[in-house]
Amino acid sequence: xxxxxxxxxLLSGGLDSATVLAIASREFDCHAIxxxxxxxxVSELNAAEQLAQxxxxxHHIIQLDDGVMTGSALTDSTIGVPExxxxxxxxxxxxPARNTIFLxxxxxVAEVHGSNDIFIGVNAVDYSGYPDCxxxxxxxxxxxxxxxxxxGVEGQKLSIHAPLINMSKAEIISTGTQLGVDFSLTVSCxxxxxxxxxxxxxxxxxxxxxxxxxxxxxxxxxxx
Amino acid sequence: xxxxxxxxxLLSGGLDSATVLAIASREFDCHAIxxxxxxxxVSELNAAEQLAQxxxxxHHIIQLDDGVMTGSALTDSTIGVPExxxxxxxxxxxxPARNTIFLxxxxxVAEVHGSNDIFIGVNAVDYSGYPDCxxxxxxxxxxxxxxxxxxGVEGQKLSIHAPLINMSKAEIISTGTQLGVDFSLTVSCxxxxxxxxxxxxxxxxxxxxxxxxxxxxxxxxxxx
Numbered sequence: 001x002x003x004x005x006x007x008x009x010l011l012s013g014g015l016d017s018a019t020v021l022a023i024a025s026r027e028f029d030c031h032a033i034x035x036x037x038x039x040x041x042v043s044e045l046n047a048a049e050q051l052a053q054x055x056x057x058x059h060h061i062i063q064l065d066d067g068v069m070t071g072s073a074l075t076d077s078t079i080g081v082p083e084x085x086x087x088x089x090x091x092x093x094x095x096p097a098r099n100t101i102f103l104x105x106x107x108x109v110a111e112v113h114g115s116n117d118i119f120i121g122v123n124a125v126d127y128s129g130y131p132d133c134x135x136x137x138x139x140x141x142x143x144x145x146x147x148x149x150x151x152g153v154e155g156q157k158l159s160i161h162a163p164l165i166n167m168s169k170a171e172i173i174s175t176g177t178q179l180g181v182d183f184s185l186t187v188s189c190x191x192x193x194x195x196x197x198x199x200x201x202x203x204x205x206x207x208x209x210x211x212x213x214x215x216x217x218x219x220x221x222x223x224x
Numbered sequence: 225x226x227x228x229x230x231x232x233x234l235l236s237g238g239l240d241s242a243t244v245l246a247i248a249s250r251e252f253d254c255h256a257i258x259x260x261x262x263x264x265x266v267s268e269l270n271a272a273e274q275l276a277q278x279x280x281x282x283h284h285i286i287q288l289d290d291g292v293m294t295g296s297a298l299t300d301s302t303i304g305v306p307e308x309x310x311x312x313x314x315x316x317x318x319x320p321a322r323n324t325i326f327l328x329x330x331x332x333v334a335e336v337h338g339s340n341d342i343f344i345g346v347n348a349v350d351y352s353g354y355p356d357c358x359x360x361x362x363x364x365x366x367x368x369x370x371x372x373x374x375x376g377v378e379g380q381k382l383s384i385h386a387p388l389i390n391m392s393k394a395e396i397i398s399t400g401t402q403l404g405v406d407f408s409l410t411v412s413c414x415x416x417x418x419x420x421x422x423x424x425x426x427x428x429x430x431x432x433x434x435x436x437x438x439x440x441x442x443x444x445x446x447x448x
Binding site: 060062063064065067068069070071090094096097098099100101103104105107108109111112131132134136137140141143144145147148149150152153 | 284286287288289291292293294295314318320321322323324325327328329331332333335336355356358360361364365367368369371372373374376377
């Protein structure tokens with residue numbers, strides 16, 4: 001039996017990263033990483049653990065200092081999560097430098113595990129206007145990462161895979177469904193309760209619900 | 225009185241970052257950040273605190289997950305720190321993706337503090353062969369960082385300042401001396417003891433001692 005290459009998959013426990021894990025699992029032995037960074041929604045970490053198990057991926061929750069990525073509605077309980085629909089501009093749910101911190105850790109984990117492949121579920125179509133979800137950002141991170149580590153010096157090419165980047169939410173849901181993702185395990189809501197039940201009103205809930213409808217897939221989300 | 229712009233300074237407590245803090249303090253109100261990442265040498269964090277005070281900078285120690293940047297002689301006590309002098313290639317004291325993780329956090333802190341200026345004491349001349357100390361790496365990080373955050377979207381230009389990048393260790397020591405750095409506060413040794421006393425044998429001690437000699441500045445290091 002041929003040994004499959006290893007990949008590091010950023011797994012938040014949401015719909016997008018669950019689909020990315022399913023995509024990566026076709027070709028790679030996956031090591032999933034999640035982050036505890038003082039986020040409002042910690043039920044997503046339980047979801048991530050269950051998703052990793054479902055795809056036989058090893059899983060590691062990385063503890064970040066919760067005093068760093070502050071000033072966002074997702075990390076500061078005094079800032080309300082918007083419930084009236086998407087607006088222009090960068091919303092208050094944007095978390096400062098979050099994907100850069102996540103990918104930087106993934107880069108260290110990849111180096112320690114001898115992997116040259118990192119997967120992230122960013123999406124530039126049905127997304128919330130975050131700067132660190134844009135294709136140019138991912139390309140720039142990849143270029144930087146190729147210079148940053150031992151692998152780059154030794155001529156190996158690290159790749160940042162963002163397979164969802166040009167998909168609509170409906171396409172992501174269709175792809176995940178085909179690949180056997182149990183979306184009932186996933187938590188997307190920015191303010192899910194301890195049991196992972198969704199508010200149905202935040203931007204993430206709206207994008208998710210519209211996605212299931214457009215994909216013609218029954219929405220398994222439990223709303224509170 | 226004009227308000228000076230804010231800068232975020234990565235302050236390890238070593239000779240290089242102390243000099244960078246002195247340089248940045250001439251133009252900026254500095255917020256220094258240090259990291260606790262399971263490193264062998266924790267006395268450097270005490271040194272960082274004293275240096276920040278000496279330059280009237282605010283200071284914050286960020287706690288990282290010590291299970292991430294593993295496999296280095298600086299983070300794993302079962303790997304010995306080399307004591308026989310510098311060799312070709314990347315040494316075992318290289319810490320996976322360390323500067324990327326540090327700069328990623330600095331980027332978040334800069335965004336939260338409304339700063340567009342990050343200072344780091346990397347040096348491409350008298351250094352230990354680390355990939356993430358090369359000029360091309362710093363340029364690539366800066367390019368990525370300009371795309372990563374709200375500031376970039378709003379047309380502000382984040383800068384990663386690496387003022388030591390082309391200096392020799394002797395030049396760094398001369399510059400720091402002119403700017404009033406008390407080098408007796410700094411700890412460079414990879415395996416300093418609890419009191420910050422140096423081994424005199426590791427690569428960092430060798431570069432430091434040679435630097436003081438070449439600069440013609442008395443070496444204030446306390447060797448154990």
